[in-house]
Amino acid sequence: MSVSDLTPLSAPGGSTVRAVHDEFHGDLLEVSMGPHHPSTHGVFRMIVTLDGETIVKLKPVFGYLHRNHEKLGENTTYLASMPYTDRLDYLNSMTNNWAYAVAVEKLAGLAVPERAEYVRVILAELTRLLNHSCLAGFLMQDCGCSGTPLMYAFREREKILDLFESLSGSRMMCNYQRFGGCRVDPSADWLAGAQRLTDGYGAFLDEFEALLTGNEILMARTQGVGRLSSALAISAGVTGPALRATGVAHDLRKVDGYGVYPRFDFRVPLGDHGDTYDRYMIRILEMRESLKILSQALAGLPGGPIMDPKAKLRGFRPKAGEAYGRIEGPKGEIGFYLISDGSANPYRYRVRPPSFINLTILEDMCLGRTVADAVIILGSVDIVLGEVDR
């Protein structure tokens, strides 16, 4: 492709709109969407090349929220990285905490008491409810449905955040999991609150679906848009709902069976077309399965300690070695790769960010569609920039 700069409108940081010439397509328009754009979920930027209104090339630009998570993780102790993981995917601090705790527990060979495993499952499924409802709200916002579904989603999110706050002390940055257990034991009151929320959430989902699922405009905007084949999705490392929407039965809760998930009876919803509507539907169905898991976990919560009594808070120095631990986060496989050299700080601290890797195929899904579709496709991939750029 021969690109000739004709009229750069603004110099530093890349031009916003410019004309380019392509031997195959002829005259094209290159549009820079972001980093400040209301529909890019933060500071994501795409450089979109348009033939008329059709996308012929789309290059994502990252790094506008690259805040050096991995470097900071290598300069601080294992424990001090735990609150930083809250800020990776800032909607889902509980699952980030859990993934990091799993990696460190693998590295140090720590056992987790049964009660803590149950509490972790409860919190992870609450997080999934929170994330998927918000995602549906943001996706509708991207479709142009300004406000209403997002407001309903946030109304429910506040209820879950109230639970998180009364347990961990913070609405978003929970910093709750520890190596070998959890920080605080949930009280009977808290569990009753979680039970109430679980009982009431189904009614909200019914209402949410009545509002959205059968909506003809939503179907017209999302069905057949951004189709992804399962072979490409697997090769591109896509995980989470986006992979399952293509019909691949891959859920780490079933595949790895980590924690106490094998004890619960739930199904993995699968899509058929791999389009945006499927990705939306998968999330709604997953929330229903999460409710099933929640009620089973709340009913079967055993007593006992919440922390492994042998686990140390301070002076934690795992033996030299390495470990990769992963769990099924709401956005996909979130993993932590740690190399220890026997000191108090990890030698290498790496996050496997699901939303970053899920963006690999953004261009493939958007080619041939319009800019308005690209916005919806990006919304259905479900990214959080804190995790994409780290």
Next chain:
Amino acid sequence: MDTVEQLRDRLLARFPGAGITVVANPSPAAQHSLLLTAATARDLALFLRDEPGLQFDQCSNVTGVDWPDKEIVDTTKVTLPDPAGGPPKVVEQKSKRVEPGCLEVVYHLYSIALRHGPVILRLRTANRTDSVTLPSLTPVWRSCEFQEREVFDLFGVVFAGHPDLRRILMWDGYQDHPMRRDYVEPDSYEWEPTPHGEVLAKARQHYPAPAAAPEAPKP
């Protein structure tokens, strides 16, 4: 699934002379890895992906690790005959040598089809300065595309055969590789009210200890 030794033997049977080493992992996780040579890495990766019993179709995680040059002091005991004719003396001789460092790229492979894994592949560059080229595995697994760009950006490993090797997180004109262990930040020091550790050391450079405050003039 095979153990990592069995996997190595299987690979060596198919690719004799490929030079595969098992890197043991002493931690309780016991996730051992295979160190490959750059020359055969892509063939081995293709085999791992396509062989019916293996089918590692998902490359989950790609990351770099920086191993800087290490100065190692070897202590050897040498028995020297005493020139005066006495009993021979045992003298400790210390010799310094520099173990050359390298940049390492680690790939975590899983099989979605057969539900096994991980198999961990490692590739090492010859050194950290001029010979930092490794084969890109993006043609084998698409998921390596952005992750290898990230390793290029932050560690400075050049991936031969990558379709679009540009900086990904930092801006284009940036010249450092900040995830390397010897990276030094530009000194844009700001007064910090709560310094300690490295920050305190930096603070002292910027604000050297003040001279004794002059006494207030008496009225």
Next chain:
Amino acid sequence: MLGTGLIKGLAVTAKNLVGSYHDPARYTTLEYPEVKPKLPEAYRNFPFLVTENATDPMGTLRCVACQICEKECPPQCIYIEKSKDKKPDAAGKPQIYPAVFAIDTSVCMSCQICVEVCPFDAIKMDQEYEIATTDRFGALLLNREQLAKPNSYYHQIHPTEAVEVDARLAEERRAAEEKAKAAAAAKSAPKSAAPAPKPPAAPSAEAPKPPPAA
């Protein structure tokens, strides 16, 4: 039929609109400046230092300047300088105290790790959040006078936790006193019974053993 989905959706919004006038579940707005939120007991924002006595906050800080929190603080926002001298603490025991204790709230990430690692229950999390300011350096760097808050305040914001902490501290203090008493008694005991070559505890421990062959 085309349009039924739309109509269903509109029915939902209508239900919510009407519901917001009479149903508290659909009208969730908190009239914030007039009505303050009811914060859960666990809520944390920034740390404060516990003092035993409200009238003499600097004299009765629980903090002994051990600097553990400073080392463990993930964003390194705590700065402590040990005192050169010792002052009696609330129990009357001479202790080192923090000559300077500063927390930079413009850096603090409210992670509570300082509270978890503190072996003296000296630093706890405050619940104050109305701290927006126009003064960056003056108002956001808190020194020990601003950080010190009495134990009664701690009881007010974290009631159950504070009762547990008080009970634990009282127990520790009692154990320490008993130990000191025992040590004093042990010290004075050999003096009074100077001719005895061994303290009385040692033979009793050896008692079950058969007597050595004489």
Next chain:
Amino acid sequence: MSDAAPAITQAERDDLRRNGILLTSLEELYNWGRSHSVWPLNFGLACCAIEMIAASMARYDIARFGSEVFRPSPRQADLLIVSGTVTKKMAPQVVRLWNQMPEPKYCIAMGACAISGGPFKQGYNVLKGIDRFIPVDIYIPGCPPRPEALLHGLVQLQAKISGQPLTGPDAPRHLRTDIECDCPVPEFGAHDLEPPQNPAVWTPPPAVVRPDKA
């Protein structure tokens, strides 16, 4: 205006207002209008942006303060809420957005990261506070601040606007001719931003050197 005391004091004016007599001046009316229609820019950076969205949703309802109109275009916005970590890669765009906003305009640094870099301030790509490049009116500490804290910050901003005289040296920027409103946009350098700060708005505080620690 003469130096003589005003004919009517604030207390008397408030008293009259309670009795239904509204006395006002042009200045008060102008500031009242400015302070109760602050439209924020629809601009989220990181974690704090989610709390900013939460503040605009049903529970906290920022519309009660006249600020529900989140404008996506800087040309229509009055308030830049810097809600999250400003990285060095993002800093030029933030400054450009600020320059594109028409006067009168205000800036809130929401959360630890926007104030000082916060927990991420040791990172190589993190700007140590947005006030290095643009003038900030209100700092809201917290990580992230609760939505109530954001509302409190907004109320503080409204108070600040209401108290501004329209003439003299304390007049708002847009009514003065002697100051430059645009901030220079930093450029990407080989290792860092160039320049790393804007000396016109940013002066580091006088060096308070901590004595060496033992």
